[in-house]
Structure formats: structure tokens, C-alpha cells
Amino acid sequence: MHRVLHNGRVDGARTSVELRAHNRVRLLRAVHECGAGRTRSELTRDLDLARGTASVLVTGLIDDDLVSESPTPGHARGRPTQVPGPHPHGPLVLAADLREDAWDLAVCEIGGRTTVVDSRSHDGSPTGALPPLGDAIRAQLGPRVVGVGVAVAGPVRSGRIVDIAHLSWRDVDVAELLAVGHAPLHIGNDARLAGLAEARRGRLRGVDLGLHLHVDFDPGGTLLVNGTPLAGGSGTAGEFGHMPLADPSGMPADRRRHCACGAQGCWSLQVGGNALLDHFGLTTGGGRGRSVSERILADAARGDPAAVEAVAVNARALGMGIGALVNALDPRVVTLSGMGTDLLALARDEIEAAYLAGLMAFRRPRPAEIAPSTLDRRGPLIGAMESAFDAFLTVPGLQGWRASHARSDELFPPTDVASKSAR
DSSP states (O other): OOEEOTTSOEESOOSHHHHHHHHHHHHHHHHHHTTSOSOHHHHHHHTTOOHHHHHHHHHHHHHTTSEEEEEOTTOOSSSOOEEEEEOTTOOEEEEEEEOSSEEEEEEEETTSOEEEEEEEEOOSSHHHHHHHHHHHHHHHOOTTEEEEEEEESSOEETTTEEEEGGGTEEEEEHHHHHOOTTSOEEEEEHHHHHHHHHHHHSTTTTOSEEEEEEESSSEEEEEEETTEEOOOTTSOTTOGGGSOOSOGGGSOGGGSSBOTTSOBSOGGGTSSHHHHHHHTTOOOOTTOOHHHHHHHHHHHHTTOHHHHHHHHHHHHHHHHHHHHHHHHHOOSEEEEEEHHHHHHHHHHHHHHHHHHHHSOGGGTTSOOEEEEOSSTTOHHHHHHHHHHHHHHSSHHHHHHHHHHHHHOGGGOOTTOHHHHHHO
16 A cells, blocks of 8 residues: 655655656645745755656646646746646635534635635524535536535534534534535534644644644634644544533533533633623524624723623633643644634733643743634634545545546536636
8 A cells, every 4th residue: 555644755655657656646735735835946855856857747747737837926037937836727625614603615726725605604503504505515516626625613423423512413414414426525623624724834834743722602622743633533532622621610600510512511611602602691502692702802802891801701711721731732832713813812811821820830931832823714614625635635536637637628618617716
């Protein structure tokens, strides 16, 4: 069995044909991961390829409509330096971020550019959320689409079965309700995919051991080892929001023991959008209240005392939980996305004070850095894209593309839906 490791080394290639196939994958993956921003000569050096080998590989990728080249921007003299990037008829993936109250669908190309083509709210039920998303996905499918990645706001089992406690989703077969047909479908937890995105294109790039926390209605996350999220034995690792990580006295009195997930004393009862709503005695669950929680954050930024106090309570619980996770997992960096970046901007002092207080004494002189995501709120969508491209950027994936491309040039008309969506 042969594979390309994420660090670029070839594992198991024994013949020149196998080595060339794997180097094609390495080169195309490098173009994708650098954001189509490195010149051919830079990629040649990065991958430790001979110049002649790189030239043959790039020519082959161009011939297969996998990349195209353009001159370096601003080049003035001599032979222009070429930058490999996405081909105008090249592979695309569809990526969806399915939140508790809405979803976004994007068309994505080699290099990582994403173009959102549809966004809709939903009622929080499986039938209200998933079939319309499936319709939107099928409307974008075409011969250029090599995979579909979907980020969902709950643990994912067996690659398709999802539970979202505060929406009362239990054993929901997301793949069945999406019904996208034969398109390769990759479903993952939103917080884990946000961490994957941060490791590929954000603050955790190049970090050997990082902890990413994504805060929306409640918190979740993932531990990343050399850029790879740890999935756990059943694929559901990272449900940090359902651990008792903060002081239970900070919870609403009637919810100090039981969470909708079935566990007791969960961190999610104190951190995130639902906790902000709880602070004011407002109804939570069912995907309701995003606009209200965002207004609380905005009021806190303007200095409203009640909102400032609500954010401070949330932030202290967040910091305390981060301290517990750092004690247990020993990451070098902790990154926050979603509402976590808002809490960090508004109440960094409260977060860091609670974080340091929760650390073991020997960790306090050099605590792991807490940093905001560099991807804004796009992490789950970008991570969904990466999960689909990861499956395609393999030797079988490129061989399948070449075989389908060779069957008929009619597969790539200039007016197909995917082309229009990516422009």
C-alpha cells in the first residue's frame, strides 16, 4: 500500500511510475496548501525536486486541467516567473457549514478560494435543515465537483450519524437526509473542522501540538498533533463542552446538574451563546437566540453594565476551562474561533486571569498562549473544504480525475454550473 504523508514524504513508492504519481500529488497538494501563492521554483525547492522533474510534473498537471500557470504579479523584466494555481476547468469541492439555525454553501477551488453560493436559515429540525441543503448541493453538482464536505454542530458517528443535544437531534442520518447521490460526502464536527482549518491556513500552521476551541451556542474543540485532529476511538473526540470544566456555582441554579446531552455540570452551560442567554433568563435551545447573543456582545462592547457582566461571567468560565484542558493536554498554543474571538477581544483580562488561576503552578511561568483564530468565523467552512480535498488529493483521486477527463471534453463546457459558481 502506498500513500503520501502530510509532511510530503512518499511512503511505499517503489517504482519510477509510482514515484511520479506520488510526486504529482505532493505538488498539487503543495499548490493547494500554499493558497496558490508560491512560484514554480519555490515549490520545486520546498518539495526537494529536481528542476526537470518539477517541469515534467507541472506540465502533466496542466495537461490534466488540474493547474494552470500565471506570471508573478508585478513581474517587469526577463522571463516571467510562473505561479501554479487553479485551472479554469479544474476540480472543485462543495463545502457547507451547517449551524444550529442556518447554513452556508460554498464552491471551493485548488488553492483554497471559497465562494459562498447559498445561505439560508432553518428551523432547527433535521427535516427543516437537511433536505433544503441537499437540494442546494445537488444544484451545484457537476463533473468538476470531486467531493462535498459538510461541517455540523455536533458529534458525528460512522461518518454520517449526528447528535445535537440542544436541538434534540439523536441518531440523525445526515447523509440520508442530504441525499447527494454518488458525490463523495465527508461529514465532520464543526469544531474539529475549524481546528483543521486553523492548522492548515491559520495560527496553528506549523504547530506540533495545538488545542483549538470553537465557541458558538456552546463550545467544542479538538487537539491537533502535527496538524491532524485527534478523532478518538469512535470519531467523537473533542466534546469539551460536555465536561465539568468550570465552577458549577456560575451556572443557573436550576441547571447546575443536568445538560441536554445527558451529562451533568457541562462546561457548555456556562460558555457560549446559550450561556449568555441564560444569564438574562432567556429561552435557550432549538437554535434560537443568535441575534440576541450577538446583541449582548455588541452592548458589552459599548459598555452596557449588564452586558459587560454577562460577558465577564462567560469569559471567566471559558478561562477556567482552558486552564483545565491545558493541564491535561499540554498544548503549545490554544486558539479560539467563533464567539471565542469575541470573548477574547472583550474580556481577555478575565479569561487570562481565570486561565492562569486554573493552571498547575509549574505551568504558570510559561503558559500556553491563547490566541484568536485568524480565519474569523469561516473555520468550519474552510475545514469542510479541506476534508473533501484531502480525500481527492491522493493517487487514486488524481487517477480518477484523469480517467473521467479523458472520456470526453464535453464534461467541461465553459458554462457549466460549477464554473459560474466559482467565478
